[in-house]
Amino acid sequence: MSSNSDAKSPGPKPPPPGPRPSATVIVVNSQNEVLLVHRNPKSSSFANAHVFPGGNYDNKQDGDHGLPFTAVREVFEESGLLLVQPTSSGLPSDAVLDKAREDIHSQKRLFNDFLTQYNLKPNVEGLLPFTQWITPPIYPKRFQTQFYVAFLNETRSAGFSSGDKQERLPTHDGGQEVIEARFVHPTKALKEFYAERITLFPPQFYLLTTLSGILVGGQNTREQRDRIRVLSSGAFGRMAINPRPIRDADADAEGFRVIAYEGDEANGGSPGRRHRCRLKFGQGGSATHITLERNFDIFTELEGVLSSTSVKL
Structure with missing residues (x-):
């Protein structure tokens, strides 16, 4: 008969899981508006918030393609906007894009297979690094998110490029991740936040505030794009927060x-x-x-x- 001292003492607690790699894109259109998606109020992550489209790296979907590929895929899944290289062939119809988007989101089809079928190449070269954010260890769900900026007038795109677009895309469990997507000027988005019309998280607030001082006015200019490139290629673009x-x-x-x-x-x-x-x-x-x-x-x-x-x- 063994004594209590013989009983195995519990070992040290395993370290908490590390943050999941993810990617997010700040899409800027010709009117200096940025693309925001409205998360479902019942979502398990970022509920009811307005965020830039993005999501987690998926080994099945993204394989060895890297986070820029993840970023392009997630923008397509969450908003319907497809960012491809200007040299790509003719773009599919809206009906084809909508069906592909649902199939990719539900894991019925690989994003890369869809691109290959229509001879499309994701415009990963058009993504400019724009800080990285790491969720503090105190939170149970943690992400290491690489933010990018992409200019619509320097890429080829399918889907909407301005204004509001209602989106109700079902998830695997029958819920909804994103209930709408729209383009809005950073200054207007901040005003809506101050008026408590929308909810923002600190990373989105920080980057919208930064961009509001650069994307002045209603027409995107080469000078404004060059200033963002300066940030992207310097310490700001490489900064891990x-x-x-x-x-x-x-x-x-x-x-x-x-x-x-x-x-x-x-x-x-x-x-x-x-x-x-x-x-x-x-x-x-x-x-x-x-x-x-x-x-x-x-x-x-x-x-x-x-x-x-x-x-x-």
């Missing part, structure tokens, strides 16, 4: 929470450096107010801000 919740007495007193980004004085930066957001949450758990604090120029000072942190550029 690991948000760190911090305590701030003033913010706590006002009911806010504070998240510090790379280079903030509370996240590896020099004293007085601000690279953070202040959030206030509503009853449903979604953010009702977000303020970005960034007291440096992302074009000329970001490299120096990040040089003191442990994050690799």
